[in-house]
Amino acid sequence: MNIRDTLKSVLDADDELLVVKLSGTGAWSGFSEKGSSWLKNNL
Structure with missing residues (x-):
């Protein structure tokens, strides 16, 4: 998803x-x- 892919660039390894x-x-x-x-399994 575009939102996930955009935000991944600012996440740290433990996020x-x-x-x-x-x-x-x-x-x-x-x-x-x-x-x-x-x-x-739950979504």
Whole structure:
């Protein structure tokens, strides 16, 4: 997603970012595998 990609350039290695479209579509960066799995299963 454009918002995620734009904001990724200013994130530090320990930052997390979640961008969610209310339809259930989302994109994220910086989450652990456990966090990413949870998001995939719950969005």
